[in-house]
Amino acid sequence: MDFTLSPEQQAVQEKARGLAQEVKLLAARYDREAAFPREILQPWAEAGMFGLALPREYGGRGLNYVAYVLAQMELAQACPASALILHLNHSLFGGTVARFGTVDQKQAWLPRVAQGEVYACFALTEPEAGSDPAGMKTSARREADGWVLTGQKNFVTSGSEARFALVAAVTDPERGAKGISALVVDISATPEITWGSREDKLGLRAAVSVPLYFDQARLPGISLLGEANQGLKVMLTALDAARVGSAAIAVGLGRAVLAEALAYARQRRQFGQAVTDFQATQWKLADMATGLEAAALLTLKAAWLKDQLRPYSQAAAMAKKFATDTAMAAATEGVQILGGYGYLTEYPLERYFRDAKAGQIYEGTNEIMRLIIARELLRG
Numbered sequence: 001m002d003f004t005l006s007p008e009q010q011a012v013q014e015k016a017r018g019l020a021q022e023v024k025l026l027a028a029r030y031d032r033e034a035a036f037p038r039e040i041l042q043p044w045a046e047a048g049m050f051g052l053a054l055p056r057e058y059g060g061r062g063l064n065y066v067a068y069v070l071a072q073m074e075l076a077q078a079c080p081a082s083a084l085i086l087h088l089n090h091s092l093f094g095g096t097v098a099r100f101g102t103v104d105q106k107q108a109w110l111p112r113v114a115q116g117e118v119y120a121c122f123a124l125t126e127p128e129a130g131s132d133p134a135g136m137k138t139s140a141r142r143e144a145d146g147w148v149l150t151g152q153k154n155f156v157t158s159g160s161e162a163r164f165a166l167v168a169a170v171t172d173p174e175r176g177a178k179g180i181s182a183l184v185v186d187i188s189a190t191p192e193i194t195w196g197s198r199e200d201k202l203g204l205r206a207a208v209s210v211p212l213y214f215d216q217a218r219l220p221g222i223s224l225l226g227e228a229n230q231g232l233k234v235m236l237t238a239l240d241a242a243r244v245g246s247a248a249i250a251v252g253l254g255r256a257v258l259a260e261a262l263a264y265a266r267q268r269r270q271f272g273q274a275v276t277d278f279q280a281t282q283w284k285l286a287d288m289a290t291g292l293e294a295a296a297l298l299t300l301k302a303a304w305l306k307d308q309l310r311p312y313s314q315a316a317a318m319a320k321k322f323a324t325d326t327a328m329a330a331a332t333e334g335v336q337i338l339g340g341y342g343y344l345t346e347y348p349l350e351r352y353f354r355d356a357k358a359g360q361i362y363e364g365t366n367e368i369m370r371l372i373i374a375r376e377l378l379r380g
């Protein structure tokens, strides 16, 4: 087994590390103001980060998913919320259109999303359908020249900023989970789509989330992504890929926590010695470093399986569950290592602590990750 990165992967990693360093100090302000962080995202777009593993012919860089997760492990160290916005463009929307779209659809929707010129969002969750998306109520009716979409989606991250939305809707109510279709909506061309006020979130506050409302929204025929009534498969495939990226964001967040905690503990003196001299602190740091290394390896393995076109649902669920749980544990101990100062907004630890919690919930909660892992185990 060879753990050496290719020169291209190393170059992407180094570039992302530099980009993260440049914007690190902006993240706290965007979190405080719960404002969409264009200033952070702009240089990432200019450097090609939004299209790393998207096809070259549609504005991407044509690299593999391993390169993408390596980049996210760096970018998320600066601002996990911005990393999530990029992730929506790149993986939940871009990767799904690249996989299921026709040539016309890819030409229409991908290039500007892959270059970070416009934003994209993913609308699956509803007020009464979260972990069980098959219970959704949003519906789309076929008309001669397209579709009419009606309903509401909740928690749509980037929804108020996005040009394009990937939306799941019931198209054949008789067929349950096999009567759902995936539709791509050009929000700017659809006046019947509106959004509510931004959710006042605990963390990832710069990754603004809103409810989206569809009031008999008229969509052109090109909007259907994949086959009619196969939309749940499209959305769940999108989530498989996305979970690998979310695991990478969690690894990046955890590494940022470790770096901050280590730097603080080295210079903080109590009882006449550095806090790092206490074995209790050393053990916390050692546990964090071990967990993060394991999380990174699970994430890279899932990305590698995806690149090899091998089954990777279970690997993605394991990576997402383990990495986000590890990031949460690291953030909890990180705050502890800083003592009272970890609890102040003057230091970034409390922000990482709030951001980490979301990873255990979005893109399927970690309880649902266990269901996926167990389902594969029981299948034998």
Ligand SMILES: Cc1cc2nc3c(=O)[nH]c(=O)nc-3n(C[C@H](O)[C@H](O)[C@H](O)COP(=O)(O)OP(=O)(O)OC[C@H]3O[C@@H](n4cnc5c(N)ncnc54)[C@H](O)[C@@H]3O)c2cc1C
Binding pocket: 121, 122, 123, 124, 125, 129, 130, 131, 132, 154, 155, 156, 157, 158, 201, 204, 209, 358, 361, 362, 363, 364, 365, 366, 367, 368, 371
């Ligand atoms: C920061 C953030 C950003 C988000 N962004 C988006 C977005 O862009 N697009 C989008 O569509 N959604 C988004 N979501 C929504 C997210 O995907 C859902 O919150 C998540 O899937 C859980 O759904 P729910 O909140 O309805 O919880 P519920 O499904 O109501 O779950 C409640 C509790 O029950 C548990 N539970 C449910 N079913 C089972 C089961 N079968 N076995 C065991 N336990 C179970 C859950 O794990 C959870 O603990 C976002 C959420 C957050 C927090």
